[in-house]
Amino acid sequence: MNVTWVLGLPSGHEIGEFVTVDLGGTNLRVCLVRLKGQPEEIDVKQHACRLPPTIKTGDARALWNFLTDSLEEFLKAHQLTANRKDRLPLGFCFSYPAxxxxxxxxxxxxxxxxxxxxxxxxxxxxxxxxNALELVALVNDTTGAMVASAYKDPKTIIGAIFGTGCNAAYVENVGSISKLQTNLPPDTPMVINCEYGAFDNAHCVLPRTKYDLIIDKESPRPGEQSFEKMSAGLYLGEIFRLIILDLHDKGLLFPGQDLTDLNEPYKLDTGLLSDLEDDPLDACCARLKECLGIHVTLSETKMACFLASVIANRGARLCSCGIAAICRMKNITSGHVAADGTVANKHPKFKERWAKALGEILRWDKDRREDPIIITSAEDGSGVGAAVVSAMTLYRIHQGSTDGVQER
Structure with a gap:
């Protein structure tokens, strides 16, 4: 549970020109965001590139060189530094626990x-x-998703990430944050980055399968991010791969077929699970043949589709638990959960399963006409969200409020 120094949510009237950098789990994205004081009039120019695999396991110098080089190329391409006397304000979306x-x-x-x-x-x-630009704010992607969505939708109560990782952010009163030492009034709102992907790292609560244990053991950080490894998009395809191999080794699936290529970790991504739940059976069969490189029968395809459903359903139901915990703690009974990430927005059945589980936990009326808390597609948290937070911060500075702001 990390404090963010984002004091409250936006008014929707924030203005300014900002550069934002988003270091995500898969891509690096640089944006130029122009806020015009009207939520419907946001101008965004961007460039995205996939992070080289060597960067993810290299050293700090290689990471920052790649990031600053990409930023410099973007600034030159859009002529953002020529003939400027001021430094462009920068918002940095850093999607990791800090x-x-x-x-x-x-x-x-x-x-x-x-x-x-x-x-x-x-x-x-x-x-x-x-050191490169006037960095105004470092923003987690969940915080960015919440702020960007609230900029347009005042019913936003929580920002969530259901994609490569799993996390959420909500607004807490400063007086309830016991570990925070500040002179701010106790009723001052502050966005909290939950980082609940790390829930149960002590392995005392979550019922893990043998496949979960393998994923944890073979991950770069064994024993960490336990909740995330059971529910996030980075791992769902890997769970599917491990189950397929296990059933094959026992002669229960694809008997006599050569699955050597499937021994490569993370060979299958979560997009395959989405296809197996969304496409007709014959199309699923063709997709499996393409991914596995073997002959697949219709009955085996049905089994694979069932496995994809079980894995994705568990992930969706776990994701609902984090949101339900926030709603219970804050006594939230209605509103919008702004969700970003490929699992939330691209898996065909995630939202339906998520809502069903949330209703079970919060004990909604079974005869309800509509859900009191609904999941919405988050606005651009890494681009617009980081820009709006930067605008809010600069406004605070100009008003003389320096709480949570370094001396400049």
Missing amino acids: SQEYIDHGKLKTWTKGFDIDGVEGGDAAAQLR
Whole structure:
């Protein structure tokens, strides 16, 4: 549960021109965001590139060089630094658990999403960018999703990520944050980054299968991010692969077929599970043949589709638990959960299963006409969200409020 120094949600009237950088689990994205004080009039120009696999397991210098080089190319391509006397304000979307003493500071606690880069943990992940531009805010992707969505939708109560990782953010009163030492009034709202992908790292609560144990053991960080490894998109395809291999080894699935290619970890991605639940049976059969490189019968295809359904259903129901916990704690009974991520927005049955589980936990009326809490597609948290937080921060500074802001 990390404080963010994002004090409240936006008014929808924030203005300004901002550069944002998003270091996600798969891609690096650089944006130019122009806020015009009207939620319907946001101008975004962006460039995205896939992170090279070597970056994810390299060292800090390689990571920051790649990031700053990409940023410099974007600035030159859009002529953003030519003939400027001021420095462009920058918002950095850093989708990893970081403790923040200030809003433009973030000390990485541990890498997640399969990253394992030397020389970053324990250090200020924002320092390099602060030297390049006027870094205004470091924002987690969940915080960004919540703020960007609230900019347009005042019914937003929670920001959530159901994609490569799993996490959520909500608004808490400063007076309820016992570990925070501040002179802010106790009723001051502050966004909290839950980081509940790390729930039950002590392995005392969640019932893990043997496949969960294998994934944890063979991950870059065994014993960490337990909840995430059971529910997030990065791992669902890997769970499917392990089950397929196990059933094949026992002669129960694809007997006599050569599945050597399937021994490669993370060979199958979560997109395959979506296809197996969304496509007609003959199309699923063809998809399996393509992915596995073997002959597949219709009965085997039905089994694979069933497995995909079981795995994705467990993931969706687990994801609902984190949201339900926040709603119970804050006594939230209605509103919108702004969800970002490929699992939330691309899996054909995620939202339906998520809502069903949430209703069971919160004991909604079974005869209800509509759900009191619904999942919505988050606005651009990494781009617009980071820009809006930067605008809110600059406004606070201009008003003389320096709580959570480093001296400039």
